Amino acid sequence: MEDIVEDCRGAFNLGITRPLQWRMIQLKNLLRMLDEKSSIFAAALAKDLRKPNQEALCLEVDYLKNDVRGCINNIGDWTQDNYVEKNILTLLDQTLVHYDPLGVVLIMGAWNYPLQLSLAPLAGAISAGNCVIIKPSELAPETAKAIADLIPQYLDPHCFKVVTGGIPETTELLELRFDYIFFTGSSTVGKIVREAANKHLTPVTLELGGKSPVYICDSADVEKTAKRLVWAKLINLGQTCIAPDYVLCSKAMEQKFISKAQELVKEWYGEDPQKSSNLCRIVNRRNFDRLADILKNTKGTVIGGRMDKDDLFIEPTMITGIDAQDSTMQVELFGPIMPFITVKNKEEAVEFINARDKPLSLYVFTNNKDVSALFKEKTSSGSMVINDAIVHLSVDTLPFGGVGPSGMGSYHGKFTFLTFSHQKSVLVRDFSGFGEMLGASRYPPYSDNKIKTLGFLVKNRKIPGFVKWVPYLSCFLAGGAAAVMYKYMANMYNLDMPDWF
Numbered sequence: 001m002e003d004i005v006e007d008c009r010g011a012f013n014l015g016i017t018r019p020l021q022w023r024m025i026q027l028k029n030l031l032r033m034l035d036e037k038s039s040i041f042a043a044a045l046a047k048d049l050r051k052p053n054q055e056a057l058c059l060e061v062d063y064l065k066n067d068v069r070g071c072i073n074n075i076g077d078w079t080q081d082n083y084v085e086k087n088i089l090t091l092l093d094q095t096l097v098h099y100d101p102l103g104v105v106l107i108m109g110a111w112n113y114p115l116q117l118s119l120a121p122l123a124g125a126i127s128a129g130n131c132v133i134i135k136p137s138e139l140a141p142e143t144a145k146a147i148a149d150l151i152p153q154y155l156d157p158h159c160f161k162v163v164t165g166g167i168p169e170t171t172e173l174l175e176l177r178f179d180y181i182f183f184t185g186s187s188t189v190g191k192i193v194r195e196a197a198n199k200h201l202t203p204v205t206l207e208l209g210g211k212s213p214v215y216i217c218d219s220a221d222v223e224k225t226a227k228r229l230v231w232a233k234l235i236n237l238g239q240t241c242i243a244p245d246y247v248l249c250s251k252a253m254e255q256k257f258i259s260k261a262q263e264l265v266k267e268w269y270g271e272d273p274q275k276s277s278n279l280c281r282i283v284n285r286r287n288f289d290r291l292a293d294i295l296k297n298t299k300g301t302v303i304g305g306r307m308d309k310d311d312l313f314i315e316p317t318m319i320t321g322i323d324a325q326d327s328t329m330q331v332e333l334f335g336p337i338m339p340f341i342t343v344k345n346k347e348e349a350v351e352f353i354n355a356r357d358k359p360l361s362l363y364v365f366t367n368n369k370d371v372s373a374l375f376k377e378k379t380s381s382g383s384m385v386i387n388d389a390i391v392h393l394s395v396d397t398l399p400f401g402g403v404g405p406s407g408m409g410s411y412h413g414k415f416t417f418l419t420f421s422h423q424k425s426v427l428v429r430d431f432s433g434f435g436e437m438l439g440a441s442r443y444p445p446y447s448d449n450k451i452k453t454l455g456f457l458v459k460n461r462k463i464p465g466f467v468k469w470v471p472y473l474s475c476f477l478a479g480g481a482a483a484v485m486y487k488y489m490a491n492m493y494n495l496d497m498p499d500w501f
C-alpha cells in the first residue's frame with residue numbers, strides 16, 4: 001500500500017497532473033472507457049445486485065458519462081483564477097483565488113451504486129489536478145474488479161490506482177497519509193475514517209446515510225405522489241442512500257396512498273414482483289437477515305413482506321400502525337420497506353423530523369406553498385425536494401451531501417472540483433510609488449491620524465450594485481465620444497466618410 005501511495009506522490013510532485021491539457025486527456029479517456037465498456041459495467045452490476053439494465057445505465061454509466069462531460073465542458077472555467085473585490089488599500093493590487101490541486105487523494109466507494117460512487121468523485125478529483133487512489137466496495141466484487149481492470153487501461157497508471165479488498169486492506173490504507181479522503185458509506189465506518197484521517201490532519205468528505213423522511217400533505221396529488229415515491233423507494237430495491245425511508249401523513253392520506261401504491265406495484269412489477277426483471281436484489285445475506293429481523297420485530301400491520309432468502313428477495317412492503325419505537329424506525333432501512341406514521345398536521349411532522357438526526361434528504365409532497373416554506377425554514381437536512389424524490393441527484397448545480405450525522409462536505413458538478421481543490425488566496429501588491437503611499441500609514445511612528453487613515457482604507461463597505469457597471473458604461477461613453485470627435489474632425493478636414501456614419 002505504501003508503495004502505491006508513494007508512486008502517486010512521486011507523480012504528483014513531478015507536476016504531471018498540473019497542466020490543464022493533461023487533465024482534459026484523462027477526462028476524455030475516462031469518458032471513452034465508460035462509452036466503450038458500458039456493457040461490461042452493466043453486466044458486473046447485474047451480477048452484484050441484479051441491477052436492471054435501465055438502472056445500470058441511467059443511474060450509473062450514463063449518469064457518470066454526463067458528469068465527466070460536465071467536467072470536460074467546464075474545466076476551463078473552473079480552473080480560472082477568480083478575481084475578487086478589494087478595499088481602498090488594495091485598489092491598485094490584484095486579489096484572486098487560485099485553485100491548487102490537493103495532492104494524493106483517497107476515494108472510498110460504497111456497494112449500492114458501486115460504479116457511480118467511486119467514479120463521480122474521481123472525475124472531479126482529476127479536474128482539480130490530483131492523483132487518486134480508488135477503493136471500490138468489496139461488497140460489489142464484480143464492479144470492483146471491472147474498475148480495477150479497466151482504470152489502468154485508460155488513465156495514467158502512475159497517477160490513478162485502484163486498490164481492491166475489504167476491511168483489512170482499507171484499514172491498512174487508512175494508516176497512510178493522504179491529502180484528502182472522500183468516503184461514501186455508513187456513519188459507523190465514517191467515524192473510523194475520520195479518526196484515521198485526524199492522525200494526519202487530513203480533511204475529509206463523509207457522504208453518509210440515515211433515515212430520509214417524507215411528508216405527504218393532504219393537498220398533494222395522490223397518483224403523482226405514489227408514482228414518484230414508489231419509483232424512488234424501489235430503484236435498487238430500496239438500497240439508495242437518499243431513498244425515502246419513512247412516510248409521515250394523515251390517516252386518510254395513508255389509506256389513499258397505500259391503495260394507489262399497491263396498484264402501481266402490480267402494474268410495474270406484475271402479480272409476482274419476484275419474477276420481474278425490473279427489481280434488484282438485496283446485496284448479501286447479512287443485509288437480507290438485517291431486514292428480515294426488522295420485519296420480524298415490527299409491531300405494525302405488514303402489507304407485503306414476502307421474503308426469499310435464497311434469492312435475496314424481499315417484496316415491496318408497507319407497514320402501518322406503528323409508533324416511533326417500532327423496529328422499522330430505529331435504523332436506516334436500506335431496503336424495500338416503507339413504514340407509515342400518522343401525524344395530525346404539518347407542525348407535528350416538523351417536530352417529529354427535528355427530534356431525530358438531521359437526514360440526508362427530506363421529501364415534501366404538497367400543493368400548498370406555505371407547507372413547503374414551513375419545511376424549508378424549520379427543518380435541516382442535506383437536501384430537500386418538494387414533490388419528488390431522488391431526482392435532485394441529476395442537477396449538478398446543486399451540492400449533494402449531508403449535514404450533521406448524515407455527512408459533511410458535498411460534491412457534484414463544480415462542487416466536486418472545489419472539494420478536491422485548495423482555494424489559495426493570492427494578493428499581488430502594486431510596487432509603484434502611489435501604491436506605497438496608499439499603505440504608508442501602517443509604518444511607525446504610529447499615531448492617531450494613521451489609525452484613522454488605515455481604518456478608512458480597509459473599511460468594509462457595501463458597494464452599490466451599479467458600481468460594477470461603471471467600467472462598461474465608461475467604455476461605452478468613451479466610444480461614443482470618440483465617434484463624435486472623429487465626425488467633427490472629418491468635417492473640419494473634409495475627409496470622406498461612409499454613408500452610414
Ligand code: NAD
Nearest residue numbers: 110111137138166167170171185186189207208209210241
Ligand atoms: P460501509 O460503511 O459498511 O462500508 C463502506 C466501505 O468501508 C466498505 O467498502 C469497506 O471497505 C470499508 N469498511 C467497512 N468496515 C470497515 C472498518 N471497520 N474499517 C475500515 N473500513 C471499513 O457502507 P456500505 O454498507 O458500503 O454502504 C451503506 C451506507 O452507505 C448506508 O448508510 C448508505 O446510506 C450510505 N451511503 C451514502 C451515500 C451518499 O452519497 N451519502 C451513498 C451510498 C451509500
